[in-house]
Structure formats: C-alpha cells, structure tokens
C-alpha cells in the first residue's frame with residue numbers, strides 16, 4: 001500500500017509506469033502475508049517489484065513501449081516474471097521504456113518520456129528508464145530491466161541506483177520481447193548491490209525454453225557480498241577516460257576507485273584497443289537482428305492492425321508505418337540494408353569480426369585483472385529533447401556500455417557520487433559468470 005500510494009501521488013509527473021496493477025498486487029500481497037504467517041514463503045515473499053514492459057505478463061498488457069503492442073495481452077508469463085513470482089515478489093505494474101528498447105533516454109516511448117526524479121527536466125536514461133525512475137523515486141524497491149547495449153546500466157547511472165547486466169545466457173530471454181537476440185539480457189535494478197543479488201538469485205538459471213540459456217549452477221550471490229577485496233586486481237582502461245568524458249564524471253569515478261583501493265584492491269591501467277569500434281559494430285549488428293526480429297509485426301498475428309486494408313501489401317505497409325515510431329523504423333531500415341545482398345559482407349560480416357576482436361580484448365585483459373572499472377556513462381543525465389534530433393549523439397551515450405554486450409560479459413553500474421549535482425555511475429565489468437564478484441565489489445558502495 002505504501003508503494004502503491006507513492007505511485008498514485010508521484011507517477012502522473014514521472015510517467016515511470018505504463019500499467020499499474022494495484023488490485024492484483026494487493027491480492028498477491030494478501031497471499032504473501034498468509035504464507036508468511038504460516039512460516040512459509042520464498043526469498044522475496046511480499047516484496048513489491050515492477051517489470052519493464054518488455055517482459056510478457058499473462059493477462060496484463062505488454063506494450064514494449066510501442067503503439068504496435070498497445071493492446072497486446074500476452075497469454076503467458078516470461079520466465080523472469082514466473083521466477084520472481086515463485087520467489088514471492090508482488091508485481092505492482094509494468095514500467096515505461098524506449099520503444100522496443102531502442103534508445104538511451106526513454107524519449108522513444110509511445111507513452112511519452114519518463115522524467116528523472118533528480119531533475120524533471122532531464123531524462124532518466126534508457127531504455128529501462130521507467131524501471132530506473134521508479135526505483136530512484138522509491139515508487140518500488142526493485143524492478144527488472146533489459147540491457148542490449150546499456151539499457152540497465154546507463155539509466156541506473158543517470159538515476160543514482162544499482163543495475164546489473166548479467167552474463168549473456170545467465171537469465172532466460174523466454175517471454176522477453178526480442179530486440180537484438182545475441183545481445184539482449186534481462187537483469188535487476190534496485191537501490192543496492194545486495195538487493196540486486198537477491199533478485200538475480202531468483203531470476204537466473206537454466207531454462208530449456210531459451211536455446212542460449214546456459215546450464216550453470218546459480219551461486220548464492222548474497223553470501224558472496226562480504227568477500228574481502230584484498231588483492232583484487234582491477235583494470236582501468238585508458239580508453240574509458242578519453243575525449244568526451246565529462247571531467248566532473250571522471251573525478252567522481254576516480255574517487256570511487258580510491259574507495260576500492262582503500263579496501264585492498266590494486267588498480268592498474270589496461271588497454272582495450274578496439275573499444276572505439278564498439279558503437280559502430282553495435283549499430284550494424286543490433287539493427288540487423290532487430291530488422292529480423294521485428295518482421296513478425298505484420299498486422300496479422302500480433303498487436304496493431306491498420307484500419308480497412310485494401311490488400312495484403314497495404315496491410316503490411318500501413319500497419320508498420322502507423323504502428324512503429326521513428327527510431328524503430330530507422331533501425332529496421334539500417335538492418336535491412338546491412339543484411340541485403342551485396343552489403344552483407346561489407347557491413348554485417350565485418351561487424352561480426354570486430355565483435356570478436358572486442359571480445360578478445362576483454363579476455364586478454366582478464367588474464368591480468370579480475371575486474372575492469374570505469375564510468376558507466378560519459379555525462380550525467382542530459383536534458384529532455386537535448387539529443388532527440390541527433391541519433392549519433394544519442395548513440396554515443398552508450399560508449400562505455402556497448403562493448404560489454406558485444407562480449408557477452410556481466411557488468412554492474414553502482415552509484416559513485418555526483419557531478420553537477422546529478423548522480424554518476426561507476427561501471428564494473430567482470431569475467432563471464434562472475435556476477436558474484438561484481439556484486440561484492442559494488443556492495444562497498446552501499
């Protein structure tokens with residue numbers, strides 16, 4: 001009731017929620033109370049959460065921030081939704097997001113932008129901007145997000161919360177609407193590393209319904225939080241402190257690194273020489289996969305259908321023309337172009353090779369260091385509208401996060417002070433499946 005009352009009072013301004021499921025939440029909460037009274041209940045029994053509106057929820061609209069799915073009600077729950085519910089979590093609603101998770105500011109949503117609780121004239125980041133703003137404004141203690149190129153970490157950084165992008169394959173993608181399937185990964189967004197550890201423990205694990213889900217033991221992430229940092233080797237990539245980084249952000253991140261050093265971690269400079277190719281490679285690969293994944297929205301099987309189509313071609317054209325927003329269309333056009341005969345080798349295949357080089361950079365670095373640390377985002381939250389006319393400027397706000405997805409690595413953004421009075425995130429990147437170590441280091445900032 002406390003959180004529902006806050007949503008009621010504050011969300012008209014923030015626009016963090018697309019759908020609030022108050023009645024169902026209260027019913028679930030009563031069941032949770034009854035289980036707790038009997039001494040039963042899961043690790044998250046009765047804990048209110050919100051789901052990014054990209055996760056399918058049975059009987060509750062799943063819009064993906066798009067007009068295309070404005071009236072779509074999924075007939076099943078995503079694995080993440082199912083698992084968190086089984087752990088006892090109570091869903092309060094579905095959060096706002098960039099359309100089909102394409103964006104870094106939450107301004108591409110069909111439902112309008114989300115405002116940053118720290119300054120309502122600024123963006124909360126994206127694409128999981130609704131989840132980030134909801135947690136930051138204490139409308140909910142924790143939420144789910146997805147991260148294809150930074151969409152958990154960048155909004156976490158811009159709103160002063162903690163967000164973890166797990167290793168690719170750690171959390172099932174089943175029931176999570178596909179954007180770029182080889183990069184998409186769901187994860188937790190919460191106030192602290194400890195809360196993220198609790199959520200990840202419930203979300204992670206093998207799922208036979210996702211062919212890229214990995215059959216690996218889920219460790220007790222919470223138990224690993226107190227592991228000492230003495231002797232931990234942390235690599236600081238020189239490429240992450242170059243041109244484009246706001247000096248006030250750099251200062252906050254350097255102060256955070258000294259906190260880890262004071263706990264016994266050893267910092268050393270490293271190089272990730274192919275970093276500068278990450279954004280260009282991503283903006284070939286992600287749109288290519290998106291153009292293929294979004295072909296299913298044809299007006300026949302899912303969601304929106306245009307009125308009175310004359311014939312099949314008219315149905316396709318007008319449904320997609322009216323149902324998708326400008327950024328989604330831009331991605332579909334780029335992706336269709338780079339996958340077409342004659343351009344495939346020059347763009348798509350080349351981007352895949354660059355992707356391998358980027359991954360190799362990380363694997364080489366991890367022979368010498370246990371974690372990699374740097375800023376999550378080059379600037380704090382920017383103004384609404386500031387980058388909407390310049391897609392490339394918008395794309396550059398993910399310059400430090402995108403390589404992690406190309407390499408399939410886990411990474412966390414944790415609050416690391418302020419720049420210009422706005423929150424700054426420290427990004428920690430780990431080896432594949434080393435989420436426990438990331439959470440342990442992030443736990444120092446609670």
Ligand code: GLN
Pocket residue numbers: 101102103104126127146147148149150151152179286398
């Ligand atoms: N901002 C990036 C994009 O627009 C990443 C989004 C994401 O991680 N979903 O594609």
